[in-house]
Amino acid sequence: MESNNSRIAVLYATAQGSTRDIAEYIAAGLTARTAQVELADIEHAPELTRFDAVVLGSAVHDMDLLPEATSYVRNHREALANLRVWLFSVGLGPALRGPVGRIISRIVPPKIAAVRDSVAPRDYRAFAGCYPRENVSLKARVLYRLMGGGRYGDLRDWAAIGAWVTAIADTLQLPHTGDVIIHPS
Numbered sequence: 001m002e003s004n005n006s007r008i009a010v011l012y013a014t015a016q017g018s019t020r021d022i023a024e025y026i027a028a029g030l031t032a033r034t035a036q037v038e039l040a041d042i043e044h045a046p047e048l049t050r051f052d053a054v055v056l057g058s059a060v061h062d063m064d065l066l067p068e069a070t071s072y073v074r075n076h077r078e079a080l081a082n083l084r085v086w087l088f089s090v091g092l093g094p095a096l097r098g099p100v101g102r103i104i105s106r107i108v109p110p111k112i113a114a115v116r117d118s119v120a121p122r123d124y125r126a127f128a129g130c131y132p133r134e135n136v137s138l139k140a141r142v143l144y145r146l147m148g149g150g151r152y153g154d155l156r157d158w159a160a161i162g163a164w165v166t167a168i169a170d171t172l173q174l175p176h177t178g179d180v181i182i183h184p185s
């Protein structure tokens, strides 16, 4: 039987902030389910021995997690092996649509798969992030369109993230409190 006040570290690596927002939302959701949650940038992560579980997330750049996330996992492999770990990434794959997009969105880039397999998480989820149109070259826009992309801006799916938080909390047998968490966008 799990403790009703599981101690959970929610760690994130972000370049432009959208992964941090998602981590904050996850932390708020788990807190609402009575967990004792510490939220931290992965480069300022607390000592892991104080926790029962870790939710670790990173933005995707160039089909890889951010380097600070990959090196954190490499440097804390033993500590992570003693904990229940949930892993998420934030990129554009889950925002792709149509027959091509559906195929591409199911592919986990090899470098991310290697990190995932090294921590053997309870679950790994790829969430859609943000894609501001103004930063994208014409070439990249054409490629994105061919892959099944077309939507720009804030593509985060808060319902999907919320459902994942519920699944984590249920796995940890945290009590339901009925609190509703408002997402940041």
Ligand SMILES: Cc1cc2nc3c(=O)[nH]c(=O)nc-3n(C[C@H](O)[C@H](O)[C@H](O)COP(=O)(O)O)c2cc1C
Binding pocket: 013, 014, 015, 016, 017, 018, 019, 020, 059, 060, 061, 062, 063, 064, 090, 091, 092, 093, 128, 129, 130, 131
């Ligand atoms: C330099 C750069 C490279 C990126 N490379 C990828 C990529 O290879 N695959 C992907 O799905 N998304 C990629 N993205 C999109 C980001 O993952 C997405 O914008 C995400 O929301 C960024 O998270 P952050 O705001 O926490 O930094 C890239 C974004 C940037 C700025």
